[in-house]
Amino acid sequence: MLSKKTKYGIKALVHLARQRDRMPVQISTISKSENISQKFLESILLTLRKNGLLGSKKGKGGGYYLLKDPNEIPMTTVMRLLEGPIAMVPCVSLNFYEKCADCTDEDACAVNKLMLKVRDNTLEIFRNTTLADLSN
Amino acid sequence: MLSKKTKYGIKALVHLARQRDRMPVQISTISKSENISQKFLESILLTLRKNGLLGSKKGKGGGYYLLKDPNEIPMTTVMRLLEGPIAMVPCVSLNFYEKCADCTDEDACAVNKLMLKVRDNTLEIFRNTTLADLSN
DNA sequence: CATTACCCTAGTAAATCTATAGGGTAAAAG
DNA sequence: CTTTTACCCTATAGATTTACTAGGGTAATG
Structure with missing residues (x-):
């Protein structure tokens, strides 16, 4: 399941991408427009800023x-930031690899084999979808 | 993340599929061979039996x-049974559809659009992969 | 200098996951 | 018919994650 954090994060990013000028948008505006709890959204936008996707401006x-330009933001970046690993099991994860404790032979593991296929496919989609693609 | 339940369930099913004859295999045998807690495995096999994938035989x-033949068991069946919905959000789920509370227009929703692509792709993989494919 | 709006930490209720505990019961072997 | 084997079933509990809420602090603008 996709976490609400990721869901809200994507919605907020798309909201910002749809802005024609690059003027700052207030948290409260996004919160109301997208039906997201303002305080929760605050923390999500904060992590997006800390990770270089967003800039912010204080005061009135x-x-x-x-x-960046929405065209230059692939969903891999967004997903890894908000949701974490794209793979469903750590043993097929590119960026968050971990060996399974119970598995003796990874190459013979059916779960590994299946989830590798899923990851490859999902990754391909996220790589080829940018924020701009979702904003139309 | 894939739950341990699903992971163990797949491993157990593959273990059974690899059996050349169709003789019953004891829980303890699978448990040791696949490094799965016996009691936990018991409950997993029970749900697989209740849902028509497995048969069981009591006594010595x-x-x-x-x-069924492993060729006739697609992973969609297994995944839905053990893991639940294949989609990452309920609003793009075929078998577990639910409307999002926060979403006013599903067709305009970026999350919906993206996750629909992912679901279609993942579903295709699960449909075209049978237990037999994973058992070689 | 007051207002606006972002910045930051901490905590928490609820849900889910991952088992474990503790037996009960049917069937086969001898 | 009795013993053993091995599945059947319910309840519960610790750990973790999720989805927020509380409560302020701080920087910048007008």
Whole structure:
């Protein structure tokens, strides 16, 4: 299951991408428009900013804005930031690899084999989908 | 993340599929061979039996066995049984559909759009992979 | 200098996961 | 018919994660 954090994060990013100018948008605006708890959204936008996706401006007329062109933000980046590993098991994860405790031979493992296929496919989709693609 | 339940369930099913004859295999045998807690495995095999994938035999020489040919068991069946929905969000689920509370227009929702692609792809893999494919 | 709006930490209720405990019961072997 | 084997079933509990909420602090603008 996709966490609400990721879901809300994507919605917020798309909201910012749909902005024609690059003017800052207030948290409260996004919160109302997308039906997201303001405080929760605050923490999500904060992690997006800390990880270089968003910039922010304080004081009157402040808010959050995208740092890059939506075309240059693939969903792999967004998903890894918000949701973590794309793979369903750590033993097929590229960025979060971990060996299974119970598995003696990874190459002979059916779960590994199956989930590798799923990961490859999902990764391909996330790689080829940018924030811009989702904003139309 | 894939739950341990699903992971163990797949491993157990593959173990049974690899059996050349259709003789019952004891829980304890699978448990040791696959490094799975016996009691936990018991409950997993029970749900697989209740849902028509496995048969069981009591008493000496008893155990669990596949009811169908591994070729005729697609992973969609296994995944839905053990893991539940294949989709990452309920609003794109075929068998477990639910409307999002926060979403006003599903067709305009970026999360919906993205996760629909992922689901279609993942589903295709699970449909085209049978237990037999994983057992070689 | 007051207001706006982001910044940050901590905590918590609820749900889910991953088992474990503790037996009960049917069937086969001898 | 009795013993053993091995499945059957319910309840519960610790650990972890999720989805927030509380409660303020701080920087920047007008």
